[in-house]
Amino acid sequence: MGPRVQLPPEIQLAQRLAGNEQVTRDRAVRKLRKYIVARTQRAEGGFTHDELLKVWKGLFYCMWMQDKPLLQEELGRTISQLIHAFQTPEAQHLFLQTFWQTMNREWMGIDRLRLDKFYMLMRMVLHESLKALKTRGWDERQTEQLLELLMTGILHPDSQAPNGVKSHFIEIFLEELTKVGAHELTADQNLRLIGPFCTVAARTQDSLVLHNITRGIFEAIVEQAPLAIEDLMKELAEERDGDTPSRESPEGSVSGAEPDPGKEQGGDDDEEDSAGTVLQFDYEAVANRLFEMASRRDTPPQNRKRLYKVIRKLQALSEGLFPEDDIPEKAYRNPRGGRRVRMKKRLSESQLQNKTGRAAEEASCPDPSPASARRRRSAGADPAMPREQPGGRGRRGAPRRRRRPWAGARAKAADGQAPKAKRKRALEGQK
Template sequence: MKLDEKGGLQDSSQTFAYKTRRNSPANPIIVLHTDLILSAFTEADMLRLCKGLHYVLWMQDKMLLQEELADRISQLLLVFSNEEEKVLFIQSTFKSLAKEWNHIDRWRMDKFLMMMRRVLRVLFKHLSSLKWKKSIRDPYWSAFCRTTMSPDRSFPDGLKFHFASLILDELDNAGGMNKKQVTACLKPFADLLAVRSISDYMFDSIIEEIFATILHQKSEEVVSRMESDGAGEESPPGIQFDYVAIGQMLFDVGKKPETISKRRKKLYELVKKFDIAAKDGDPYRFEVPVPEIILLVLLKLKTTPKYGDPPVVL
């Protein structure tokens, strides 16, 4: 990779792709580190850079080198000198991936999904080291709202689904969040549920991968505690949720006039489950239905029989 007279990038995607033909993932990354220190990046520069990185990974077929390369690409986030360029790198990475998404064959898909996870992991660790400060966190979430949390149907649903499936795991892995911060990070997903233009697939994916997952985790905690009679070891520290706040957030989305009626019903069912979770109950507890005849018999048995009354016949 070379710099032009203005300090910009020259043909970054072609340069990276050429260098990877030597099957050494380190070479283009080492050169890139030098250029990142020397260059100020525009959005166009960053998109070219991320397109080049995309094809670096595309052309690497050896599994171990794919993992090393995904790690190196994700670590590039930390090379940029300011948060504005870091945000631009994240946004451009997802835009580049979205542009090429429909051209990725099934043999190559896994390595790009892995890269996406590694990028989020490095980003969230970075934000955790900064105590998830709102002024720093919000620009990244705004970038997500333009890409992986966007209602734009031109941005692939499959990519959005994978992002939704990763975010709770990687937030938990990064740690350092309080309940209020967790709720703030989940709010864009809740807001997306009110958008009429999103597909049913995307709506159901957000419900299952985000909100139902939170409830299932609570259910497992309650069941585990009941099985140990409350005397077991405390659950390991992890991401904590404000069930009241999340339930209220979903209720507010459900009552919006633009929310589709059949989706509103699903949202209100979730709200009821979050209310149970907020009371430290099992949101997925199954009550065995009692046949009506048994209920009638029990009701009769509760009544004190008088002398001469006929016996209860089942």
């Protein structure tokens, strides 16, 4: 027998990650974390693209084999936090890139019973990637690299990402960004983070991607506007309240007094309040950015039409107005039905104007003649209504004319016997 071939460490870890026993899989995840830390600490170390694809295949089937929702959530959190084991931003971006490539490749093989845990894994990985960006102070260059990675790997036409991956990513992006950076991000930073979505919405040929970006990003910003304004007013009120005690406190008061124990117990309530915060946006700047992208010549007409509706809402918000949808959601989803409803409304208004105009003319110049009355009745009839046909059962109209007997029948009656009345008179005359 020849010597046994030694497999690379990545393949060995991938095989153990996809094992049948949960103990083996958990041990492999812990070893993988230590291996990542040890390898990325070296200057000449690091992973290649193919090596990380093998690692992610093992992690994918490790999640595949995991049962029970609580254990799935714990495993998803452990896998997503592996990004923090990489020591350099380049290695982290490569780890994220191979993750989304793995999801795109394996998505069509996931059955409906396992979809939820992979949706959760995508959400957790996006959350941890934004947290890694937060630890670097939302650096502009790092932010651009992460956004380019996400757009290229998911929303770009050449990425070949399934519709499920695209739709879920668009749906969770603002939610996870709110959880991570709602307290720190400014309006300019938020505009920079949603900038690539403006570009994709203006250029995409996929109507589903356009609809999801419009609903999940821009209209979500419009819907959260009242909450954003409320949060801003709360912050201003807190700043005023924080300034007033220092101004009004007497000279002998102690500024470093011990806190009230009742306030310490209210820490959980503060965390619950912070969970309800939303992102702050400069609505006029967002509208201008969208208009800049939508008004280009290469923008498809359907994209331009859809984005202009959002731009009008954002411009109204910048002026202090909260727009309301005039068209119901069903009619918005079915444009043909919406046009039909609006056409009916316009026709009814025009008919009403015509009727009122004719009534005013008749009132101004009355004509009692029957001919004019007949003309008014015939002119007032709706041409679209079908005219009544006379002679039908249960219908009004002129009575039917009796049909004359056939000429042959009259001749036959003349050649035959005389009627009974004539014969009776002839008999009486003979008597």
